[in-house]
Amino acid sequence: MSGQAGLVDCDFTLALNNRTGKFFFCGDLIAGSKDLIRNVYYWRLGFDQIPTGLIARILGRLAVVEIDLRVRHPRTLPTFLSRRDRVPIVFTDPREVLIHDLRETDIILCHDVGPLTHPTFYADGVEQIYRAAFDRIAEAKPHLLFASDSSCEEFKLLYGDDFPYLGVLYPPIRFGAGSSDQQPVTSIPGKFFLSVGSLGTRKNQLRAIEAFGRSGLVEKGYRYVICGGPEPGAEHVIAAADRTPGVLIPGYVNDPQLRWLYSHAEGFILPSLLEGFGLPAAEAIHYGVIPLLSRGGALEEVAGPSAILVDPLDVDAIVQGMHQIAVMSEGEKAQRLDQMRTSIARFSTENALGVWRSVLSRAASLHQHVGAGRSTSR
Incomplete structure (x- = not known):
């Protein structure tokens, strides 16, 4: 043959x-x-x-x-x-x-x-x-x-x-028939931002955690949930989460729990320093969550200009982006999501x-x- x-x-x-x-x-x-x-x-x-x-x-x-x-x-x-x-x-x-x-x-x-x-x-x-x-x-x-x-x-x-x-x-983008199959994560409070991706230097969670700590949103009832397995730099992310009020790393979550987190998040946070594609950002858009993403590169290519786009090295810009999502009207969210869903329809x-x-x-x-x-x- x-x-x-x-x-x-x-x-x-x-x-x-x-x-x-x-x-x-x-x-x-x-x-x-x-x-x-x-x-x-x-x-x-x-x-x-x-x-x-x-x-x-x-x-x-x-x-x-x-x-x-x-x-x-x-x-x-x-x-x-x-x-x-x-x-x-x-x-x-x-x-x-x-x-x-x-x-x-x-x-x-x-x-x-x-x-x-x-x-x-x-x-x-x-x-x-x-x-x-x-x-x-x-x-x-x-x-x-x-x-x-x-x-x-x-x-x-x-x-x-x-x-x-x-x-x-x-x-x-792999949604399948299980989009409605959700399992609550009982340790997560009512209002939270979500990050999905490997814990480490590449995903820039250290700056995102610092930004959440500076934002003061924890006093308004927000939490910041970070899901993912370890890669180089994970120990620093875990240490920063431990010392920052309102930041939660729940550990392993199964697919139904992850779908629940996407469906209930107030915003999705991924100011990554390097992405080959950025599938979690597309998943967040599918579930109706406004993403805060790095400007330029694969993440902006995936989501388009209607995402909240920031310089990933600028903590103040990430703080402003978190506040922008927190106060965004339902009308603006719907308009942005319509435009972003058109973008991810290619995938x-x-x-x-x-x-x-x-x-x-x-x-x-x-x-x-x-x-x-x-x-x-x-």
Whole structure:
């Protein structure tokens, strides 16, 4: 089947160590294009279903070990790479190009280039891995898909635009049938602002907490609820929350509880320093919550100009934005939300699958054309 016409292979090693939005996004894309995908690989092994449990942990660990070795010993790259006569591979994360040889007909889904532009926001070693991966991408010049125009433009600044395809594949917003399935979080008071996203330096919760403390809104009955798992800098966010009256970090919340929080929040706060897309902001808009977001970049691209947009480095601007949401009339909220819902209507599963399938078909067709040319020249 190695030369089966019109098909690609997919590397979904991402699924072994990741259950964030990237996992669900890529899983939905793969499920919606099985007729175009021959095999799905997890590390070096193909499975019909996503590995779980011990098998997933073992394969995930082997992938991490191999990638680490290839970064530290780049001369090993030509060894044990992909088959010579293979179909195009679609990679769900740039990191995995270090496991395979890389060709122009391959497709890379790039969620962001943050590890290169903002390496201090990530764990030790992440920058080195992604720099090695993107350097290989720059050399091979495959097809590239980005989660936002902002990420695409950041990549062009680093590596130029001399690639056969540079496109944007917006992640679809996943609401499903469970939007009405809500579970109250009993520890949360009546009026609160909400942040959803990993706790750490990148999401800028330290400045948001400082702004809430300065705002005086706690005396008016407001609280500030922050939900998310840890990433670099989380310990500082937790410490700041502990010493700031009215700031609550409830820990893990399930999907019904998260839907309840979105549905009952007075405002959504995300003056992030770096976003590849900004799905929580789109979710907040869907649930009728006015978002306070960083000006410029992916968040403004998602929400449009009707969000409360601030300089994320300016605590006073964040304070003013919180006050603006707190006193906003219902009429103004409705007008802003109408405009923002028009903006997020672009982020549908149908639109994402359309772009995805088109690029997969393009790569497969190009592969057949290249293969035919090689056969003719022999």
